[in-house]
Amino acid sequence: MPKKSVRQAINEALRQEMERDPTVVIIGEDVAGGQGGSGDVDAYGGVMGVTKGLIGTFGPDRVIDTPISESAIMGAAAGAATTGLRPVAELMFVDFLGVCFDQIFNQAAKFRYMFGGKARTPVVIRSMIGAGVRAAAQHSQCLHPIFTHVPGLKVVMPTNAYDAKGLLIQAIRDDDPVVFLEHKTLYDIEDDVPDEAYTIPFGEANFTREGDDVTIVGFSRMVHIANEVADKLEDKGISVEVIDPRTTSPLDEEAILESVERTGRLVVVDEAPPRCNLAVDVAALVADKAFGSLKAPIKRITAPHTPVPFAPTLEDAYIPNAGRVEAAVHEVLESGGRAAAE
Numbered sequence: 001m002p003k004k005s006v007r008q009a010i011n012e013a014l015r016q017e018m019e020r021d022p023t024v025v026i027i028g029e030d031v032a033g034g035q036g037g038s039g040d041v042d043a044y045g046g047v048m049g050v051t052k053g054l055i056g057t058f059g060p061d062r063v064i065d066t067p068i069s070e071s072a073i074m075g076a077a078a079g080a081a082t083t084g085l086r087p088v089a090e091l092m093f094v095d096f097l098g099v100c101f102d103q104i105f106n107q108a109a110k111f112r113y114m115f116g117g118k119a120r121t122p123v124v125i126r127s128m129i130g131a132g133v134r135a136a137a138q139h140s141q142c143l144h145p146i147f148t149h150v151p152g153l154k155v156v157m158p159t160n161a162y163d164a165k166g167l168l169i170q171a172i173r174d175d176d177p178v179v180f181l182e183h184k185t186l187y188d189i190e191d192d193v194p195d196e197a198y199t200i201p202f203g204e205a206n207f208t209r210e211g212d213d214v215t216i217v218g219f220s221r222m223v224h225i226a227n228e229v230a231d232k233l234e235d236k237g238i239s240v241e242v243i244d245p246r247t248t249s250p251l252d253e254e255a256i257l258e259s260v261e262r263t264g265r266l267v268v269v270d271e272a273p274p275r276c277n278l279a280v281d282v283a284a285l286v287a288d289k290a291f292g293s294l295k296a297p298i299k300r301i302t303a304p305h306t307p308v309p310f311a312p313t314l315e316d317a318y319i320p321n322a323g324r325v326e327a328a329v330h331e332v333l334e335s336g337g338r339a340a341a342e
Contacts (some may be wrong), residue, residue: 004193006158006186010050010126015087016197016277017172018058020242022173025062027077027127028090033066048128048187049090062241064215070096074125078177082111086172091127092182093139097146108177109152124168129157130183130221137307140315142272142306144219147179148154149276154178154202155249159223161191162244166200173199183221203250207316211239213327215259215266216295217282218244222269222301224322231326236298240329248278255289256282261314264295265332269320274302296335299328 004012017025017285026323032055033044035041041060045052070091072074093339099102104125111119131140147155147242158164208223210231218226223244230240241259243251260266261325263271270279278301286298301320309315 001192001194003190004161004165005188006161006164006182007048007188009051009161009191009193010168010182011052011054012193013168013172013197014051014054014164015057018054018062019170020197021172022218023084024086024088025064025080025088026054026088027064027066027080028073029066029068029092031062031090032108037317040105041290044125044332046090048183048184049235050126051090070100072101075102075107075125077125077311078103078108080112081108081177082119082169085110086122088124088126088330091125093135093242094127094129094143095138095141097127097143103177104147104177105153106148109150112176113152121177122172122175123177124171125173125177125179127179127181128184128249129181130304131184131315132185132221132308133307134312134315135184136310140308142220142270142303144181144248145272145277145281147181148278148281149175152177153249154201154247156180156247157220158182158246159186159244160189161193163200163206163244165193165196167202167246168193169197170202174202181220184220186224189224199225202247203252204246205252205255206244206246207241207255209240209242211263213239213263213265214332215241215243215256215263216269216325218242218269219278220271222271225245225320225322225325226269228322232322232336233326233329238329238333253285253289260286260290261293264293266294267299267301267325267332269317269325269329270300271303271320273305274300275305277302277337296332301325301328
């Protein structure tokens with residue numbers, strides 16, 4: 001099976017779905033790359049080059065470069081979805097959410113409900129999240145909790161190339177609005193990815209590590225940090241189970257609860273700021289439905305409640321890291337009656 005990066009997997013998913021279904025279109029700023037400029041069309045293909053090459057195959061009627069107007073992009077995509085198209089709209093950086101939130105949460109997310117189930121809105125909103133690339137406070141946030149909060153939206157957060165392709169194809173084929181959030185630092189990570197099209201159902205978590213002593217639930221890039229900690233602690237005789245929910249709405253509550261009921265300990269890692277994020281949500285879920293199984297208090301690891309710093313040293317300190325996660329695992333082990341290894 002060939003190795004492909006997250007960037008390549010997303011591009012391949014878009015290409016295959018556009019070949020399969022002529023109603024799939026791409027719309028956004030610079031998705032063609034160079035369209036309307038003096039240089040070559042397809043000079044790059046988006047900020048991270050994810051859509052590079054698609055306009056050469058499908059043309060400007062299906063790979064549509066737009067003006068810098070997120071409100072227009074999301075409004076056009078929502079309207080197009082109700083008329084029979086399946087638009088994939090790019091919100092470039094999730095930080096620009098504030099410019100077009102009405103079109104997403106008050107329009108696209110509500111159409112099926114407001115029209116008694118008769119209206120379909122098969123729109124995918126691709127966007128980038130996360131700190132770590134020195135992009136400063138206005139281009140580095142993790143705002144997935146905002147989308148997750150809104151009824152009518154499905155929210156996807158792939159962590160590897162295999163999941164990115166399967167989840168994006170599933171998103172394009174879904175008849176409801178799907179917010180597809182890609183972490184900037186993961187685009188070059190490679191994984192085994194089949195050449196053929198496949199789907200991954202929403203609401204089914206992935207157990208990236210199996211263990212008996214502690215459950216770690218991570219989101220997006222934090223899954224990789226959790227895996228790093230699990231691998232390190234395995235050498236010390238500590239068995240850590242790592243869960244990647246893949247989607248935050250729907251959330252695979254059953255997988256999380258079953259794991260915690262077995263391990264008795266929970267650490268949740270989310271790069272979003274601490275108020276009302278997914279770490280809070282998962283901790284509340286477990287406290288509500290699996291409290292009797294807990295052997296230790298739940299630990300939440302998050303970014304601080306501040307804007308993302310631009311100074312590199314401060315940005316590095318802002319992002320939850322393996323050291324903090326490992327310390328939390330030791331803490332729940334010690335408070336839960338199991339001696340943590342030195």
